Amino acid sequence: MKAFYTIGLLIVSNVFMTFAWYGHLKFKEYDWFSNMSLMKIIFLSWMIALFEYMAMIPANKIGFVGNGGPFTLWQLKVIQEVITLIVFSFFTLLVFKNESFRTNHLIGFAFLVLAVYFIFKK
Numbered sequence: 245m246k247a248f249y250t251i252g253l254l255i256v257s258n259v260f261m262t263f264a265w266y267g268h269l270k271f272k273e274y275d276w277f278s279n280m281s282l283m284k285i286i287f288l289s290w291m292i293a294l295f296e297y298m299a300m301i302p303a304n305k306i307g308f309v310g311n312g313g314p315f316t317l318w319q320l321k322v323i324q325e326v327i328t329l330i331v332f333s334f335f336t337l338l339v340f341k342n343e344s345f346r347t348n349h350l351i352g353f354a355f356l357v358l359a360v361y362f363i364f365k366k
Contacts, residue, residue, distance in 0.1 A: 247314045250307030254324055257299035258331040264292035266332075270339050300324075322363045326356055 268285050271277040280288070307313040307320050315323065336343045 246306050246312070250303050250313060250315065250320075251323065251327070253299045253303035253306070254327050255331065257296045257303060258324070258328050259335075260292055260296035260299065261328070262331050262335045264289045264296060266335065267292070267339075318363050322360050326360060329353065329356065 268277070268289060304320055305311055305313075307315045307323075309316050333345065333349075337345060
C-alpha cells in the first residue's frame, strides 16, 4: 500500500511542479499575468511549488526503504523522473497545442523504461 501512496503523492507533486516551472510560459497570454515582473512570477511559482514539496517530501518519506517503505533511493529517483516526464508530456500536449510528440521522444522514453528495469533489477 505504501507503494501506491508514494506513487500517488509523486504524481500530485509533479503536477504542481510542472505548473510552477512551465505554467508561466502559457499564462503570459492572459492580461492579468502579462504585466507581472519576473520577481512576481518567481514568487507565484514558489507559492505553487510549496504544494509540490507538501506532496514530494511525504512521498519520499513513505516510500523510502529506510522508513519502512518499498523503494531504495535509486528507485525513488527513477520513479520520480519517469512520472515527471509523463506529467510533462500530458501538460505539454494539452496546454501547448503547438508542441508535438515525435518519434525521438518515444525512443527516449523507451530508454527511460529500460532505466527503470535496470534500477529495479536485483
